[in-house]
Amino acid sequence: MxxxxxxxxxxxxxxxxxxxxxxxxxxxxxxxxxxxxxxxxxxxxxxxxxxxxxxxxxxxxxxxxxxxxxxxxxxxxxxxxxxxxxxxxxxxxxxxxxxxxxxxxxxxxxxxxxxxxxxxxxxxxxxxxxxxxxxxxxxxxxxxxxxxxxxxxxxxxxxxxxxxxxxxxxxxxxxxxxxxxxxxxxxxxxxxxxxxxxxxxxDERSAELTKYAANSFLAVKISFMNEIAQLCERLGADVDMVRKGIGSDERIGRRFLFPGIGYGGSCFPKDVQALNRSAGDVNYDFRILDAVMKVNEVQKLHLLPKVKQFFNNDLKGRHFALWGLSFKPNTDD
Incomplete structure (x- = not known):
């Protein structure tokens, strides 16, 4: 062709x-x-x-x-x-x-x-x-x-x-x-x-929605695990063990269950936002996506209090190394 x-x-x-x-x-x-x-x-x-x-x-x-x-x-x-x-x-x-x-x-x-x-x-x-x-x-x-x-x-x-x-x-x-x-x-x-x-x-509309729904669902999994990680810290549980325990359930799956500082990259943030905006255009309050985006914003800052606590709030003159600048392995993004 x-x-x-x-x-x-x-x-x-x-x-x-x-x-x-x-x-x-x-x-x-x-x-x-x-x-x-x-x-x-x-x-x-x-x-x-x-x-x-x-x-x-x-x-x-x-x-x-x-x-x-x-x-x-x-x-x-x-x-x-x-x-x-x-x-x-x-x-x-x-x-x-x-x-x-x-x-x-x-x-x-x-x-x-x-x-x-x-x-x-x-x-x-x-x-x-x-x-x-x-x-x-x-x-x-x-x-x-x-x-x-x-x-x-x-x-x-x-x-x-x-x-x-x-x-x-x-x-x-x-x-x-x-x-x-x-x-x-x-x-x-x-x-x-x-x-x-x-x-x-x-149909065309269902195909268009499928992509946004797929990426948004994966963002939901990431934000959910970040919430579980927060809870594990407070309850004395090991989030990595929890991840393995729930990921072994084939209904849930092992992927997108790693806690971290939130989702990013070139797709998830804009696609979640766009789907949420589309919902708003038809007067639907997509509450789960609102929560996902809010959790993700807060999660980005989660490491900072830990760093400050480790150094007793004294960060003056400290040098920090950042390991990993690409958005994921094997990319130049």
Whole structure:
């Protein structure tokens, strides 16, 4: 298949490279000319274990290329992935200006009589697929309502193991009501699910919500364990033993049960905020998420009183070493 990936950040570069690895012809487009030049010359712009080898192989074999021209990139594309940033706004909601801006440009490029699947790969609020469709139609010079479908296909990549996550996914979530789009997306992902891991088709809104729900649930687990850790300190229990005891229950699982100074990174904080904001937009008081965010803010400060107590409140002239600056192992984030 001919695939275009718009955006060469973390998600876009992993997505484009992995699709090229399964034999597709992939063009990645970005407005950053210096980044495109580096990538075109074989200089990878992010660190992710296993990615560079696939990137260089597919670049050399001509299945992967890069450009700054959107019109050149989408020409003859069967599928266009939107892998663009959705940073949090001042109110915590996801800012869709980059996605909707590109959608408006696509409206001028899609031709009647053609058919293209437009895929939201970014993490976006419920209802974004409809907004993308409207933005495309608003700038079209002709009736292209039958020339494309907008699909939600959220990514579930973990930094440090993103290539494995993409090539061997636990599941692939695809939101679309179009039978034509279902057929194309099924064919695209078939090489990745040969071990029996499912492609789960659903409506667009459910797919959009699935990503936020997944990340928010993991944030709930982290905040819950931090609360348990606080209680263990006061009761004289060992939180590590408690973690092992409850993690052995297969209904709970062992992952995301390590107490610490709170969740962070590029996804959890903004996704929890965005889901909470979406709830507020429909007048729903998402009390659990309110508590999760509050616990997380307080937890960030939990170590400071311990340090002050250890040094009898005398921190003047002390030198402190910070072990570990990256957000997690095997990343440059």
């Amino acid at each position: 001919r695939i275009t990936v718009i955006g060469t950040g973390y998600v876009g570069l992993v997505t484009g490279t992995c699709f090229a690895e399964t034999g597709n012809t992939v063009t990645c487009v970005d407005i950053d000319a210096s980044k495109v030049e580096k990538l075109s010359n074989g200089v990878i712009t992010i660190y992710e274990p296993g990615l560079e080898k696939l990137f260089l192989r597919n670049l050399k074999e001509g299945r992967l290329d890069f450009t700054t021209s959107l019109s050149d990139a989408v020409k003859d594309a069967e599928i266009i992935f939107l892998a663009l940033p959705t940073p949090p706004g001042e109110d915590g909601s996801a800012d869709l200006k980059y996605i909707l801006g590109v959608a408006a440009e696509l409206g001028k490029l899609i031709k009647p009589g053609d058919y293209t699947v437009i895929v939201d790969k970014s993490t976006v609020p419920v209802g974004t697929a409809e907004k993308v469709r409207s933005a495309i139609l608003a700038t079209a010079d002709a009736d292209i309502s039958e020339a494309f479908d907008v699909v939600s296909n959220p990514e579930f990549l973990r930094e440090g193991v993103a290539v494995d996550d993409f090539m061997k996914p636990d599941r692939v979530v695809i939101g679309t009501s179009s039978e034509k789009a279902i057929k194309i997306m099924n064919e695209l992902y078939a090489p990745f699910v040969r071990q029996g891991n499912p492609i789960i088709f659903m």
